[in-house]
Amino acid sequence: MKLLAxxxxxxxxxxxxxxxxxxxxxxxxxxxxxxxxxxxxxSYGLGKAVVVVLLKVPGHLYEIMPVAALIGALLALSRLVGxxxxxxxxxxxxxxxxxxxYFGVIGxxxxxxxxxxxxxxxxxxxxxxxxxxxxxxxxxxxxxFRSGLWVKDGSRFINVREVMPDSTLRGVDIYGFEPDGRLxxxxxxxxxxxxxxxxxxxxxxxxxxxSADGITASRRASQEWQSVxxxxxxxxxxxxPEKMSARTLWRYVAHLKENGQxxxxxxxxxxxxxxxxxxxxxMMLIVMPFAIQGPRSGGTSSKIFMGILAGLGFHLLSxxxxxLGLLNDWPAVAVATLPLLIFLTIxxxxxxxxxxx
Numbered sequence: 001m002k003l004l005a006x007x008x009x010x011x012x013x014x015x016x017x018x019x020x021x022x023x024x025x026x027x028x029x030x031x032x033x034x035x036x037x038x039x040x041x042x043s044y045g046l047g048k049a050v051v052v053v054l055l056k057v058p059g060h061l062y063e064i065m066p067v068a069a070l071i072g073a074l075l076a077l078s079r080l081v082g083x084x085x086x087x088x089x090x091x092x093x094x095x096x097x098x099x100x101x102y103f104g105v106i107g108x109x110x111x112x113x114x115x116x117x118x119x120x121x122x123x124x125x126x127x128x129x130x131x132x133x134x135x136x137x138x139x140x141x142x143x144x145f146r147s148g149l150w151v152k153d154g155s156r157f158i159n160v161r162e163v164m165p166d167s168t169l170r171g172v173d174i175y176g177f178e179p180d181g182r183l184x185x186x187x188x189x190x191x192x193x194x195x196x197x198x199x200x201x202x203x204x205x206x207x208x209x210x211s212a213d214g215i216t217a218s219r220r221a222s223q224e225w226q227s228v229x230x231x232x233x234x235x236x237x238x239x240x241p242e243k244m245s246a247r248t249l250w251r252y253v254a255h256l257k258e259n260g261q262x263x264x265x266x267x268x269x270x271x272x273x274x275x276x277x278x279x280x281x282x283m284m285l286i287v288m289p290f291a292i293q294g295p296r297s298g299g300t301s302s303k304i305f306m307g308i309l310a311g312l313g314f315h316l317l318s319x320x321x322x323x324l325g326l327l328n329d330w331p332a333v334a335v336a337t338l339p340l341l342i343f344l345t346i347x348x349x350x351x352x353x354x355x356x357x
Contacts (some may be wrong), residue, residue: 009102011080012072014076016110018072020061020064020072024060027064028053035053041137042136052132055125055132059122059125062118066279070287071308073287073288073291096355100288104285107282107284107285108281111277111279118276126243148162153227154228155176158227158229159175167234168194171190172188172190173187174186174187182210187208187225188205190204192225195224198230201223201225204221205219205222205223206218206219207220228258241265242272267332275340279314279340285347289350314339
């Protein structure tokens with residue numbers, strides 16, 4: 001059985017690797033076409049465009065790995081069935097449920113690799129690609145409104161005119177309110193540089209205080225400023241929530257909740273991040289009935305088509321639940337896990353049906 005398990009694993013991993021490589025080349029080609037339109041802006045040349053495209057590769061690997069696992073498992077098992085190797089395995093005592101167990105283990109292995117990519121490598125590389133391009137094109141990260149970017153920090157409101165690619169803040173205004181809701185003071189700075197430990201260094205600071213005795217103003221060349229606003233929180237301006245790491249999402253969700261702001265979209269992205277490793281083994285289990293029980297004559301293309309439809313159905317159902325959850329403010333954990341449980345049930349029922357035939 002160990003020999004069969006190793007053989008089955010090698011076939012699935014080899015086929016999934018080839019599919020992953022093909023899809024990666026396709027996505028990279030799309031990125032090249034997209035970046036060509038930006039070549040020539042300021043110092044953004046062809047060499048820098050290539051660097052940006054390469055930095056986006058880990059993100060694409062993370063996105064397409066479930067699809068590659070699905071198609072790879074489907075092709076590998078279909079080939080074994082077509083060559084009668086699967087029949088020999090069954091005669092040797094290998095049950096359908098044991099094959100499902102092997103697929104589950106292979107899926108977990110790929111899921112761990114996907115988790116490593118999605119948590120540590122892809123978010124960093126995606127953010128690095130965006131920062132590198134912004135620096136090369138001399139662009140600003142964010143100016144969400146005409147008045148700049150607004151952030152709530154406890155009883156203070158922070159207005160930032162420009163957020164630069166290196167996380168430098170330009171045109172910072174801080175408004176401090178008293179417990180009774182009265183404006184107590186304002187602080188303006190030309191620039192803020194990140195020092196770490198939730199500390200910024202404000203440059204060219206003008207502070208104005210309002211009291212019963214009147215208004216007083218003071219100037220400083222520099223001043224330290226403690227704030228929950230960090231480069232991690234600002235990173236949400238660079239990349240989509242779905243591409244952020246779970247740690248960054250966790251901190252940002254906590255920041256939004258502490259300030260009484262709605263965090264449903266980011267909570268959904270966080271829970272999706274937690275359960276995404278389970279998608280790959282379930283994808284591989286879904287295609288088993290199609291590969292084993294598909295049509296015999298010219299059946300490979302039909303099996304691939306049906307298997308891809310199953311994977312597409314899972315993706316569309318997840319997106320549908322996600323949008324419905326955002327509209328109706330459903331619990332993020334339910335929205336993220338329900339499609340997974342539905343398709344796991346379908347996969348197990350399909351394997352049971354094939355096993356009884």
